[in-house]
């Protein structure tokens with residue numbers, strides 16, 4: 001952080017302390033006279049370049065289950081708290097706008113509050129919000145095409161068109177409120193809706209959620225990564241009064257329909273609004289050593305979903321999935337939902353995908369009699385298993401061969417993008433762009449279609465930097481996607497070889 005920014009941030013933490021935000025479980029910072037920061041007892045703001053940038057670090061060893069931060073209800077930014085502004089309230093409650101969703105209303109209210117500038121009560125918080133986001137709705141055509149996979153491109157197109165139509169629907173309310181011209185733009189809308197999508201926390205009384213100063217500084221770790229170190233668990237006295245926890249954006253996609261029925265719906269216990277304390281409370285989800293980043297599980301997301309709602313992805317995401325196209329008739333063999341038939345991030349086919357294909361590979365007249373075995377996850381026979389794995393492997397190979405680039409080219413491009421980001425020398429930059437082939441040309445055209453500036457002139461604009469960040473994310477995403485397919489092919493090959501040798505041994509015996 002630059003010095004001025006650092007000072008501003010310290011003022012924000014002091015402001016937060018004076019409003020009762022505290023990382024001390026026993027007493028509120030309000031009890032200290034003139035507190036200088038709401039942090040310091042359990043947490044501190046730190047920078048984690050490879051895990052979310054600005055985030056919260058432990059200032060001491062913290063035990064799983066400890067209360068690490070409390071944010072009083074009175075500080076939360078909700079539709080209700082923003083509607084204390086009489087003008088805003090009278091317009092928003094006008095029946096003309098009753099068709100707008102709670103999230104659209106919160107988005108308008110946030111833009112209205114931003115328009116107040118320094119006179120906003122939340123100004124110390126608002127001024128430290130990110131200036132831009134990389135959520136799918138902010139992707140241009142170039143960045144969408146860089147995803148390469150039709151389903152992902154379709155998700156990005158859908159995110160953009162949804163954002164556009166929500167913005168258009170809200171325009172008459174924003175016009176009526178006489179928002180400043182720069183707050184009426186689609187760009188401003190994307191900023192405000194991405195602020196909500198990537199930072200809002202679940203509250204029981206409003207499905208749009210709330211913005212939670214300081215509480216929204218926790219970066220994300222996928223649920224399921226924490227150890228089950230029960231010995232060190234601190235008793236959660238208020239756990240039962242917590243609402244369903246940690247749902248930033250309120251769209252937990254944890255599908256317990258998922259792989260093994262009934263497994264994987266572990267209750268998330270790292271944050272929630274506590275009625276008794278009238279505060280948003282955050283608990284350590286595992287033991288942390290001093291200096292470690294303290295993380296929150298916002299929900300269970302694939303990398304595409306993380307990109308859609310939060311604008312980032314994880315290199316190692318235990319919840320990532322690849323869906324491969326199945327023949328329509330396959331869905332009729334078994335009652336698993338389509339979303340449960342996928343390949344896990346480690347390359348293994350899901351339980352439901354294997355069960356379905358095992359039935360499909362069985363002669364039609366025998367399917368009925370073996371379906372109970374398939375449902376229970378059993379292999380039906382060695383030959384059946386081999387044909388299932390061959391089918392999966394063939395289809396993964398087909399998907400990979402239809403992609404515009406192979407993973408090695410993507411990895412090379414990714415390393416070039418990283419160099420481009422770090423390059424401040426125009427000659428070096430030109431060389432890098434020339435070496436990156438067609439996609440780099442498309443990047444230059446998309447960044448500056450009319451003026452035809454040279455690559456080096458382009459680099460220094462903020463807009464271009466954002467395009468590069470999203471391009472990098474798209475390439476990272478497609479690398480992860482291809483890696484899963486490649487791992488699946490290896491898994492199938494290894495298993496087929498092992499089954500074939502078992503078959504040979506059995507025949508010899």
Ligand SMILES: C[S@@+](CC[C@H](N)C(=O)[O-])C[C@H]1O[C@@H](n2cnc3c(N)ncnc32)[C@H](O)[C@@H]1O
Pocket residue numbers: 050051052053054055130198199216217218219220221309310311312313
């Ligand atoms: C609730 S905010 C967390 C605080 C945020 N880093 C900040 O500076 O305000 C969520 C955003 O942080 C970033 N983020 C969180 N966890 C991350 C992670 N594990 N890797 C990369 N970015 C992450 C993403 O930009 C996400 O949209």
